[in-house]
Amino acid sequence: MKIENLIAQIHKKKSFLCVGLDTDLDRIPTHLLGEEDPLFAFNRAIIDATQAHCVAYKPNIAFYEAYGSRGWRSLERTMDYLNSNCPEHFTIADAKRGDIGNTATRYAQAFFKEMDFDSITVAPYMGKDSVEPFLAFEDRHTILLALTSNKGAYDFQTKKVGKRELYREVLATSKDYQGAERLMYVVGATKAAYLKKVRDLVPQSFLLVPGVGAQGGSLQEVCKYGMTENVGLLVNSSRAIIYASDKEDFAEVAGQRAWDMQKEMEKEMQARA
């Protein structure tokens, strides 16, 4: 997907919501467990109920991989469904892969080609030659981990490397990568105050922001420090939406929650327009 199409969709829907598909057999409504493919049945219902209010979907690959090839099949079905029924939605493989050369190309092939994802999250530890193979794909986007929303982010990411913190070193260095115009970054909402420093280095890049809600981040703070004239944000919510109800009404309630978030986002967009 071209970035212009994502931006157009955000303005049309007045939403920059990404729904995280962290679909877990231990948490989905029990009446779905009798289905042939419960993970896919759950996802399909969630997608149908939320698609009007969100611009992106982010399957968390670990939750599928945990069931081996069977889980991968559920992921493939989910992507087929998304690409057939919601071609305008931006899709993110939350895979946090990171390896070099032809290995990285194979991961890119898995997600960009086999499953037709628009983007993938990638870890920066191995440096340039672990990121550029992903950037080589036209109209696909690589979402590099910069500053994550977890406590362990303080272990290395915020440590000073020379004059600046590691996450800023990652931001600055990655701007010179071949294909850098296809880069986005993960910046956790629990670290909203850092967004100012992030924007100093990447004023226009899209940021994928996890951690609003469940992990305690504030949408207003994120928008205050992170929003650009093209919005430039994809705010993810997973559990707060998809597990809002564990009863037969789970999809309806998820749709309502997504709509609530869309309305909050609309307010933020208007306030900062």
Added chain:
Amino acid sequence: MKIENLIAQIHKKKSFLCVGLDTDLDRIPTHLLGEEDPLFAFNRAIIDATQAHCVAYKPNIAFYEAYGSRGWRSLERTMDYLNSNCPEHFTIADAKRGDIGNTATRYAQAFFKEMDFDSITVAPYMGKDSVEPFLAFEDRHTILLALTSNKGAYDFQTKKVGKRELYREVLATSKDYQGAERLMYVVGATKAAYLKKVRDLVPQSFLLVPGVGAQGGSLQEVCKYGMTENVGLLVNSSRAIIYASDKEDFAEVAGQRAWDMQKEMEKEMQARA
């Protein structure tokens, strides 16, 4: 697998060779392409031919994932075969995963439980709460990326964080993680001279060493700086063994190459005993 069993196997076979299963449909002998599952057919033949000379196998997950659920099925078949026929071999999922909390636990479940791998490679960027969920599994091992064999390793890993380079910060910090006794580390053979600095921090830990041969690292250098009294090394070779011949004799030639490497390793073990 318990580390004592790995050490016993190393001494019995006089080998610390790990064979990397970077199995690629574009590179395997063409006569295998007619098989129902060519990736597995290739792996089975390579395993049969090399198992006497190596102590570990390391499937590179990207090469399976590139074919989606079908590729995962080949990986599962390979692991079933290894666990049934070579239970004494140490198995490494070269997956370079890295995510937090329950997501990390799901990845651990995929590799340690669904597929019964002995170990997995993990990226350290997200810190403690992205590594400890893997360490929680008894008799399974987490092989943390420290200093990788690629050029991009110089982008961040060798940059100074305070008084020491990032890879040393990773080594030092990880020693305090809960379950740290189940940690091993990736240190690239192309950076053999750094092994002395690695050993200062982790004198006894097992190191997984890629990059001997194809990437230009020297086995002697690696042993000089990295070998401990328990050997403490797993030296990986992938392409130099598995693609030594692309003809019908591929397995036989792979076995010969593995044997050649075992003999070199035996010499190093004797020289440093």
